[in-house]
Amino acid sequence: MNKLIAGNWKMNGSLAANEALLAALAQGLGQPGCDVAVCVPAPYLAQVQALCAATPSLAALTWGAQDVSAHASGAYTGEISAAMLKDFGCRYAIVGHSERRQYHGETDAQVADKAKAALAAGITPIVCVGETLAEREAGHTEEVVKRQLAAVIHTNGHCISEIVVAYEPVWAIGTGKTATPEQAQAVHAVLRAQIKAATEHFSRVKILYGGSMNAANAASLLVQPDIDGGLIGGAALKAADFLTIIAAARG
Numbered sequence: 001m002n003k004l005i006a007g008n009w010k011m012n013g014s015l016a017a018n019e020a021l022l023a024a025l026a027q028g029l030g031q032p033g034c035d036v037a038v039c040v041p042a043p044y045l046a047q048v049q050a051l052c053a054a055t056p057s058l059a060a061l062t063w064g065a066q067d068v069s070a071h072a073s074g075a076y077t078g079e080i081s082a083a084m085l086k087d088f089g090c091r092y093a094i095v096g097h098s099e100r101r102q103y104h105g106e107t108d109a110q111v112a113d114k115a116k117a118a119l120a121a122g123i124t125p126i127v128c129v130g131e132t133l134a135e136r137e138a139g140h141t142e143e144v145v146k147r148q149l150a151a152v153i154h155t156n157g158h159c160i161s162e163i164v165v166a167y168e169p170v171w172a173i174g175t176g177k178t179a180t181p182e183q184a185q186a187v188h189a190v191l192r193a194q195i196k197a198a199t200e201h202f203s204r205v206k207i208l209y210g211g212s213m214n215a216a217n218a219a220s221l222l223v224q225p226d227i228d229g230g231l232i233g234g235a236a237l238k239a240a241d242f243l244t245i246i247a248a249a250r251g
């Protein structure tokens, strides 16, 4: 299975900055030897779609959104449906990022519904799970990530084989504190076992690590047996760093 390196630009960028970042990525992407995506702010999906279409050296780059509505259409001011994302060529949508759980109060059940809406439109949800520092220190890491994933399994049944999971310890996101390869692998193994129990097609499901993955630590994380790629925040905004992580995923 190819590894997947997905950038999460979060609420960063501008027309000019995105163009410069994609031009710099185009210089080094070539045949990446792994799957590569950028999840960009929704207003820039059309720009990213157009630039990828116009730039042969970005042929391997796919793109996605950072959230999706659980609803198909209607009176949901400010929300963006999966079908709308599909109109702009999205391959992926992040759901349940800890910043959305934390700042927007998204529940496990809502995240599961968002994953379902994405799947129904042919978009692969990148389902984020992860514990806070307090939960880790209390010894609740496994319980928390299993509860978060169980909601998605419960709502999506056999379609679970079409999702991507991202283990993102909340204490490691944007903090410069990375889980050690051993800490990450231990949680990934738990998630793998949970997916294995839920679908016979478990081998299709990629489990990414996210949380301060960077050019320096990517190789040691990506070599772990149950780490199938990375969800990259800060380092995805620097072309050289993102390309180094992509090279590390090639093995």
Ligand code: PEP
Pocket: 008, 010, 168, 172, 173, 174, 175, 176, 210, 211, 212, 213, 231, 232, 233, 234, 235
């Ligand atoms: C993220 O936001 O998904 C993330 C992993 O961020 P960072 O790499 O900056 O920790």
